[in-house]
Amino acid sequence: MTRGISWPALWLGIIGFGILYVPVTVMVIYSFNSSRLVSVWAGFSTKWYGELLENDAVLEALGKSLWVAVNAATLSTVFGVLIALAFVRLGNFRFRLLLSALASMPLVMPEVVTGLSLLLLFIAMEGLLGWPAGRGIDTIIIAHTTFGMCFAAVVVQSRLRDFDMSIEEAAADLGARQPYIFFSITLPVIAPAVIAAWLLAFTLSFDDLVIASFVSGPGSSTLPIVVFSKVRLGVTPEINALATIMILLVAASVVIASAIIYRNSAGRKAAAATGGSGHES
Amino acid sequence: MTGSPFIRISNVTRRFGDVVAVDDLSLDIDKGELFCLLGASGCGKTTLLRMLAGFESVDSGSIEIDGIDMSRVPPATRPVNIMFQNYALFPHMTVDSNIAYGLKRAGLPRAEIESRVTELLRLVRLSGMGGRKPHQLSGGQRQRVALARALARRPKLLLLDEPLAALDKKLREDTQFELVDIQERLETTFIVVTHDQEEAMTLASRIGVMDAGKLVQVDSPRTLYDRPKNSFIADFLGTVSFLEGKVKSAKGGMLQIDGPIPVTAVDPGGFAAGDDVRMAIRPEKISLSRESGGGVNEVKVMVEDMAFTGVASNYRVAGPGGVLLKLTQPNMRRGEPALEWEETGYAAFDPADVVLLRD
Numbered sequence: 001m002t003r004g005i006s007w008p009a010l011w012l013g014i015i016g017f018g019i020l021y022v023p024v025t026v027m028v029i030y031s032f033n034s035s036r037l038v039s040v041w042a043g044f045s046t047k048w049y050g051e052l053l054e055n056d057a058v059l060e061a062l063g064k065s066l067w068v069a070v071n072a073a074t075l076s077t078v079f080g081v082l083i084a085l086a087f088v089r090l091g092n093f094r095f096r097l098l099l100s101a102l103a104s105m106p107l108v109m110p111e112v113v114t115g116l117s118l119l120l121l122f123i124a125m126e127g128l129l130g131w132p133a134g135r136g137i138d139t140i141i142i143a144h145t146t147f148g149m150c151f152a153a154v155v156v157q158s159r160l161r162d163f164d165m166s167i168e169e170a171a172a173d174l175g176a177r178q179p180y181i182f183f184s185i186t187l188p189v190i191a192p193a194v195i196a197a198w199l200l201a202f203t204l205s206f207d208d209l210v211i212a213s214f215v216s217g218p219g220s221s222t223l224p225i226v227v228f229s230k231v232r233l234g235v236t237p238e239i240n241a242l243a244t245i246m247i248l249l250v251a252a253s254v255v256i257a258s259a260i261i262y263r264n265s266a267g268r269k270a271a272a273a274t275g276g277s278g279h280e281s
Numbered sequence: 282m283t284g285s286p287f288i289r290i291s292n293v294t295r296r297f298g299d300v301v302a303v304d305d306l307s308l309d310i311d312k313g314e315l316f317c318l319l320g321a322s323g324c325g326k327t328t329l330l331r332m333l334a335g336f337e338s339v340d341s342g343s344i345e346i347d348g349i350d351m352s353r354v355p356p357a358t359r360p361v362n363i364m365f366q367n368y369a370l371f372p373h374m375t376v377d378s379n380i381a382y383g384l385k386r387a388g389l390p391r392a393e394i395e396s397r398v399t400e401l402l403r404l405v406r407l408s409g410m411g412g413r414k415p416h417q418l419s420g421g422q423r424q425r426v427a428l429a430r431a432l433a434r435r436p437k438l439l440l441l442d443e444p445l446a447a448l449d450k451k452l453r454e455d456t457q458f459e460l461v462d463i464q465e466r467l468e469t470t471f472i473v474v475t476h477d478q479e480e481a482m483t484l485a486s487r488i489g490v491m492d493a494g495k496l497v498q499v500d501s502p503r504t505l506y507d508r509p510k511n512s513f514i515a516d517f518l519g520t521v522s523f524l525e526g527k528v529k530s531a532k533g534g535m536l537q538i539d540g541p542i543p544v545t546a547v548d549p550g551g552f553a554a555g556d557d558v559r560m561a562i563r564p565e566k567i568s569l570s571r572e573s574g575g576g577v578n579e580v581k582v583m584v585e586d587m588a589f590t591g592v593a594s595n596y597r598v599a600g601p602g603g604v605l606l607k608l609t610q611p612n613m614r615r616g617e618p619a620l621e622w623e624e625t626g627y628a629a630f631d632p633a634d635v636v637l638l639r640d
Contacts, residue, residue, distance in 0.1 A: 169363075177357050
């Protein structure tokens with residue numbers, strides 16, 4: 001106790017992180033199991049990774065997932081920035097509260113509901129407009145954008161809220177006009193939040209199974225769909241290897257996003273601390 | 282151009298909801314002036330500045346700069362630049378790019394931009410710092426970058442919103458003189474907004490004191506201090522003691538005023554016997570000694586409070602009828618020890634130093 005280590009807190013921490021990460025760790029370890037039996041350890045091997053690389057169905061699904069995630073993340077970020085700008089800049093317009101509640105509704109909406117409603121929309125649109133013709137990659141991108149942009153808007157909004165408006169006025173004073181001010185001043189300053197929003201939307205899209213299963217069509221199975229259908233036939237070490245790779249991808253983007261957000265807020269704090277004149281609000 | 286002032290603000294009003302921020306205000310400013318708008322926070326001085334820059338619209342009245350009506354001119358094309366209170370430097374750009382931003386918008390050739398940036402950095406004594414980012418600079422350096430950036434487009438008018446408020450006291454004093462020096466060298470018209478009366482006195486050739494959206498008095502610092510128009514100005518600029526009384530007689534350019542302390546004052550004109558008057562006397566214009574000198578305006582007082590500040594001692598003394606006088610004695614008399622608490626002495630002031638207030 002003398003060094004300030006509180007043993008109960010330490011144990012609680014260990015138990016908490018254990019619950020979170022022991023299953024994942026076990027899965028990662030078994031992805032290096034040389035045995036085909038999932039529960040029997042028979043020595044270290046990377047052969048399942050090798051087999052995975054030769055599995056065209058999985059590789060194709062991975063490619064589709066990445067394509068969907070990149071597009072959905074990009075669209076989500078563009079729309080998210082627009083939503084955030086509207087809410088932060090337009091001040092207190094009528095129905096603001098209602099609209100902002102509506103904008104964040106998809107964050108808490110059950111995925112089954114989102115998926116089903118989008119499916120019904122796409123079918124109705126196909127009947128009325130002839131587009132989208134069937135369901136495939138495009139519909140998944142649209143579906144992922146609808147919820148991704150809400151997350152993106154939340155991330156960007158929090159950065160925009162403590163954005164110093166006077167720097168935009170300074171740009172206007174120095175002869176700049178919109179949209180030049182937005183691209184030369186606003187966007188670079190909120191860039192860390194925009195990148196974080198993109199990575200978040202990417203991760204959400206890459207992970208999504210439920211919504212994608214509703215709006216995907218034949219031949220447009222994303223990686224989570226392929227994994228899920230494989231698991232139904234029994235868990236193989238190959239799936240463990242695939243899951244490990246997905247964890248790596250997702251973890252990497254989450255780590256990058258948090259690092260960007262952290263570095264940015266630390267930089268702002270440091271700027272505020274020196275000279276006392278760096279306050280941005 | 283002759284005859285018409287460089288900046289003409291005519292009957293300008295600006296409301297925010299029910300609050301009248303600027304109330305039917307008119308003001309002329311000449312070319313090359315260093316004009317100071319002084320007032321407590323919320324008096325409308327920043328709103329007026331933002332209207333000059335074009336960030337706030339004018340509800341009624343007009344603003345003319347160099348003979349051109351500004352009502353339809355957007356901030357980007359006004360011959361005006363503003364230095365913001367928090368400097369508003371672009372945090373993602375280097376010092377060089379910050380200063381060059383407005384020059385690039387003006388479409389100047391690259392070589393000219395570079396030479397102007399170098400010249401401006403020299404002007405604000407930041408040569409060699411051009412490659413730094415704002416967060417790598419001290420508060421004083423940031424202030425100078427903001428000044429250089431605002432001057433880059435060679436505005437006809439530079440607006441400065443509390444330019445020194447974010448600096449510590451020592452740095453502020455040095456920077457004040459620097460700012461005046463730069464203004465004199467460039468001969469640009471400066472309008473400075475500040476709530477700090479000492480800052481306004483040091484910087485400005487003319488000060489406009491604002492209260493509740495109106496200009497109360499516009500004068501040189503010395504006139505404002507020595508001849509305040511009313512008790513608001515007298516109280517706002519420095520310390521004063523107020524005396525009340527009734528004019529007993531007015532003859533030979535002198536007023537005899539009855540009150541708890543009878544006062545002889547130089548008649549500024551316009552007072553007659555029987556008028557109620559309010560007078561103000563600056564603390565450094567009252568002398569204090571142990572012995573009676575026997576002159577006019579001498580009153581027996583008791584020291585209630587005394588504070589030694591180094592350069593001087595500040596006293597609060599009570600006269601007849603409990604009237605309190607605030608006075609300052611320079612710390613230079615040798616020999617005679619200064620008066621202490623509870624001692625009695627004589628306070629005296631010259632009839633010419635009595636300011637008669639009209640409010």
